[in-house]
Amino acid sequence: MNQDISFINSWIKPDSRVLDLGCGDGSLLATLTQELNISGYGLEIDPESISQCVAKGVNVIEQDLNNSLHNFPDNSFDTVIMTQALQAMRYPHLVLDEMLRIGSQCVITFPNFGHWRARAYLTLRGRMPVTKQLAYQWYDTPNIHFFTYSDFEALCRERNITVLRKKFIGEHFPDRQLKNLWPNLFADTAVYHLSK
Amino acid sequence: MSLDKRENSVGTVSAEKILIDKPLTLACGFVLPSHELMVETYGTLNADNSNAILICHALSGNHHAAGYYEGDEKPGWWDSYIGPGKPMDTNRFFIVSLTNIGSCFGSTGPTTINPETGKVWGADFPALRARDWVESQKLLMEQLGIDCWAAVIGGSLGGMQAMRWALEYPDKLANSIVIASSMKLSAQNIAFNEIARxxxxxxxxxxxxxxxxxxxxxxxxxxxxxxxxxxxxxxDELMGQKFGRELRSGTFLQGEAAPIEFQIESYLNYQGDKFSSGFDANSYILITKMLDYFDLSREYQNNSVGAFSHAKCDFLVVSFSSDWRFSPERSREITDALIAAGKNVSYAEIESDLGHDAFLLPNPRYEKVLGNYLSRVADKFEAASKGAAK
Structure with a gap:
C-alpha cells in the first residue's frame, strides 16, 4: 500500500530525528531525508526490504516491532512514524505507548475498517472483507486487528493521547468528496499526528 | 580443480612483503623501530585514490583473503566475498589485505627474527592490542598513498579493528563495516580463550x-x-546436521570390543592437527590476549555512545543468528550505541546455522546486504571522481 502521504512533510521538523517503525523499502525515510534533512532510522524485519533500504542509503535496523523497543531510550527521537502496520502488531495499544515514549510526537497511518466498502462486503456477502486495502484472506493475514477510525480515537482518549492533526485519505468516488464529512465511512486510510 | 570455482575470482595472486621503515610505538610502550607486513591487493587503485578497502583479519586470518596462489587449489579465506562482481567488487574497489604484526604468516611477529638479538622473537614478542594493528595499518596506508579508506571491513576481531579505526582516525575512513563482532568480549568468551592458552x-x-x-x-x-x-x-544445529552421531569407525553392536570413533571426533582432531601445523602457538596466545583486552569504550568512561560520537564515518553492522561466540545481541549493542550517537548505521541479522564461521561462508542474504551497501559506497566515490574530473 503505497499511498501518497507527502503532506506529513509539513508535520515533521527539518533536521529532526525520525524513527520509522516498519519502514518497508525506505521510500518515506529517503524522501524525508532529501526534503527535510532529517536524521532517520527505519526498523524492518523483511530481508528484501532491508536490502532495498541499504541500497538506497537509508539507515535500516533489523528489529521485530513485536519484541521490545526497550533499546530505544525515552524521548530519543523527535518523531516516530508507523505507516500501515498498527493493525499487524500483537498489542497495538502498547506499541502506541512505546512510540510516544521514544518520540515526542508520532505519525501513524492505518486502514480504516469502518470504510463503507469493508462494511458493505461484510454486510452483503457475510464474509470478512478482502479489498484493495485489506488484501488478505482472514486465515492468512498479517493484519490481526481490525479497527475503525472511531475505535482509534476512543483509544487515544482513553490513554490521554493528544491528537495534533488528522487527515483522511480516500481517492475514489464518492470517498474523495465525502471523506472529511464522514471519515469513519468514507476514509479508507486515516493519518494521525499525535503527542503525549 | 574446477574452473567454475574460479569464476568471478581475482585469479592468481601473490603476496608482497612491505617494509614499514618507521617506528611504531605499541600500546604496551614497546617501540618497534621498523616492521614488515605481508600484503596482497586486488583490483586497481583509482586516479584519486578514493576506492580503497582495508580488510582486517580475525584471530587466525592472514593476508591471503582472495584468489589463488600459483599451483594452489584453495582460494583465500574471504574469496566468496572478494572478486569481480562480488560484494567487494574488484572491478570497482582496490582491496588491501595484510597479515598483521604478531601473527605468523611472514609479517613481523613471534616467528620472525628480532633484529636486536638476531634470534626469533618467540615468547619475547611484545603484547599487542587491537589499536596496535590499527596503527600499523595506518602506516601501511600512508606508504600506499591512500588518504582515506572507502571502507574498513572486518569480522570478529576484524570488526573490532574496523570500529577502532572509526574512533582513532575518524577522517581516514568513509565506512566501517563491522561483522559478527563485539565492543568487548564477554566473560564466557575470555574463558574459552584462557582454556585455549x-x-x-x-x-x-x-x-x-x-x-x-x-x-x-x-x-x-x-x-x-x-x-x-x-x-x-x-x-549445535550445524554440528548435528553435519556429523550427528555418525561413526567413523567401530560399532555399537553388543559383543564388539573395538572402540568407536564418532565423525565429529575425527573431524575435530583433523582440524586441530591441520591448524597446529600451520599456526604459531605464541601468535595464538598473543592474539587471543588481544581479543580479551579489547574494550571499545574503556578510554571513553565506559560509555559506548560517547566513544562512537568521535566517529565520522557511516556504519554497517552484521550478525548471524546462530553465532553464540559473538552473538547478535553484541551487534545490537553496537547498533544501539551508534543510533544514540546519531551516526548513520544499518544493521542486518542474517539467518544462518553456521555459527560464528558464517561470516566467512557463502550466504545469499549476507552477500546481498554487503553488496548493496558497498555498491552505494562505490557509486558515491565514482560520482565524486567524475565531478572532480570535469
Missing part, C-alpha cells in the same frame, strides 16, 4: 614459549586450543 602452555614442548629455540613445536597443545575454538565457532 592453558592447553598450549601445558604442552611439554611449549618451553615457556621458547620452543623454536628448542627446535620443537607445542603442536599437541595448539591442536587442543584450536579444537576448543572450533567447537565454539560452529553451532
Amino acid at each position: 592453558r592447553a598450549i602452555k601445558s604442552d611439554p614442548d611449549f618451553h615457556d614459549g621458547n620452543y623454536l629455540h628448542h627446535n620443537t613445536l607445542p603442536k599437541h597443545g595448539l591442536a587442543l586450543a584450536r579444537m576448543i575454538g572450533h567447537v565454539t565457532y560452529l553451532s
Whole structure:
C-alpha cells in the first residue's frame, strides 16, 4: 500500500530525528531525508526490504516491532512514524505507548475498517472483507486487528493521547468528496499526528 | 580443480612483503623501530585514490583473503566475498589485505627474527592490542598513498579493528563495516580463550614459549586450543546436521570390543592437527590476549555512545543468528550505541546455522546486504571522481 502521504512533510521538523517503525523499502525515510534533512532510522524485519533500504542509503535496523523497543531510550527521537502496520502488531495499544515514549510526537497511518466498502462486503456477502486495502484472506493475514477510525480515537482518549492533526485519505468516488464529512465511512486510510 | 570455482575470482595472486621503515610505538610502550607486513591487493587503485578497502583479519586470518596462489587449489579465506562482481567488487574497489604484526604468516611477529638479538622473537614478542594493528595499518596506508579508506571491513576481531579505526582516525575512513563482532568480549568468551592458552602452555614442548629455540613445536597443545575454538565457532544445529552421531569407525553392536570413533571426533582432531601445523602457538596466545583486552569504550568512561560520537564515518553492522561466540545481541549493542550517537548505521541479522564461521561462508542474504551497501559506497566515490574530473 503505497499511498501518497507527502503532506506529513509539513508535520515533521527539518533536521529532526525520525524513527520509522516498519519502514518497508525506505521510500518515506529517503524522501524525508532529501526534503527535510532529517536524521532517520527505519526498523524492518523483511530481508528484501532491508536490502532495498541499504541500497538506497537509508539507515535500516533489523528489529521485530513485536519484541521490545526497550533499546530505544525515552524521548530519543523527535518523531516516530508507523505507516500501515498498527493493525499487524500483537498489542497495538502498547506499541502506541512505546512510540510516544521514544518520540515526542508520532505519525501513524492505518486502514480504516469502518470504510463503507469493508462494511458493505461484510454486510452483503457475510464474509470478512478482502479489498484493495485489506488484501488478505482472514486465515492468512498479517493484519490481526481490525479497527475503525472511531475505535482509534476512543483509544487515544482513553490513554490521554493528544491528537495534533488528522487527515483522511480516500481517492475514489464518492470517498474523495465525502471523506472529511464522514471519515469513519468514507476514509479508507486515516493519518494521525499525535503527542503525549 | 574446477574452473567454475574460479569464476568471478581475482585469479592468481601473490603476496608482497612491505617494509614499514618507521617506528611504531605499541600500546604496551614497546617501540618497534621498523616492521614488515605481508600484503596482497586486488583490483586497481583509482586516479584519486578514493576506492580503497582495508580488510582486517580475525584471530587466525592472514593476508591471503582472495584468489589463488600459483599451483594452489584453495582460494583465500574471504574469496566468496572478494572478486569481480562480488560484494567487494574488484572491478570497482582496490582491496588491501595484510597479515598483521604478531601473527605468523611472514609479517613481523613471534616467528620472525628480532633484529636486536638476531634470534626469533618467540615468547619475547611484545603484547599487542587491537589499536596496535590499527596503527600499523595506518602506516601501511600512508606508504600506499591512500588518504582515506572507502571502507574498513572486518569480522570478529576484524570488526573490532574496523570500529577502532572509526574512533582513532575518524577522517581516514568513509565506512566501517563491522561483522559478527563485539565492543568487548564477554566473560564466557575470555574463558574459552584462557582454556585455549592453558592447553598450549601445558604442552611439554611449549618451553615457556621458547620452543623454536628448542627446535620443537607445542603442536599437541595448539591442536587442543584450536579444537576448543572450533567447537565454539560452529553451532549445535550445524554440528548435528553435519556429523550427528555418525561413526567413523567401530560399532555399537553388543559383543564388539573395538572402540568407536564418532565423525565429529575425527573431524575435530583433523582440524586441530591441520591448524597446529600451520599456526604459531605464541601468535595464538598473543592474539587471543588481544581479543580479551579489547574494550571499545574503556578510554571513553565506559560509555559506548560517547566513544562512537568521535566517529565520522557511516556504519554497517552484521550478525548471524546462530553465532553464540559473538552473538547478535553484541551487534545490537553496537547498533544501539551508534543510533544514540546519531551516526548513520544499518544493521542486518542474517539467518544462518553456521555459527560464528558464517561470516566467512557463502550466504545469499549476507552477500546481498554487503553488496548493496558497498555498491552505494562505490557509486558515491565514482560520482565524486567524475565531478572532480570535469
